[in-house]
Amino acid sequence: MYFRQSKRGRKKLFSTSVLSINDEVEKLDDDAIIVIDDPVSSLDSDSLFQVYAILTGEIERNGNRQYFVFTHNLDFFGHLLQNHKKSDGKIRDDLVSFYQIVMTGAGSSIKTLDESLK
Numbered sequence: 549m550y551f552r553q554s555k556r557g558r559k560k561l562f563s564t565s566v567l568s569i570n571d572e573v574e575k576l577d578d579d580a581i582i583v584i585d586d587p588v589s590s591l592d593s594d595s596l597f598q599v600y601a602i603l604t605g606e607i608e609r610n611g612n613r614q615y616f617v618f619t620h621n622l623d624f625f626g627h628l629l630q631n632h633k634k635s636d637g638k639i640r641d642d643l644v645s646f647y648q649i650v651m652t653g654a655g656s657s658i659k660t661l662d663e664s665l666k
Contacts, residue, residue, distance in 0.1 A: 581614045588624045600627040629666070639666060 576582075587603065588596045607615050619625050632644045639646065646661035 576613070578610070578612045579614075581616070583616045583618075585618045586620060587617070588619065588621050593623065596621065596624055597627065600624060600631075604628070604631050625665075 584603070588599050591599065603617070607613075617628065619628075629639070629646065632640050632646075634640055646666075647658050648661050648665070649656050650659055
């Protein structure tokens with residue numbers, strides 16, 4: 549796996565994680581739950597798109613697994629969102645669900661993605 553710019557630690561960790569998910573010796577169950585926390589927080593746009601492409605390929609190859617991807621990066625989120633839209637522009641809710649974490653007076657809560665972000 550090759551990334552053009554620095555931030556090697558994060559890039560190496562992401563690529564190692566993807567390789568670990570597909571490890572043939574200690575293979576994850578086909579219905580495993582995978583949590584990925586902000587894989588692109590400090591990457592440039594080229595590297596961000598590379599991570600997006602790798603991640604979506606991983607998800608498409610392993611349709612029985614459940615993936616939770618957390619991100620603060622709106623560009624990365626936009627790529628994920630666009631990848632899961634039908635030709636009419638609506639989210640393929642038969643395949644994916646998008647949520648957001650919002651701050652409230654009592655702390656934080658998980659809510660369905662606001663229409664303005666779709």
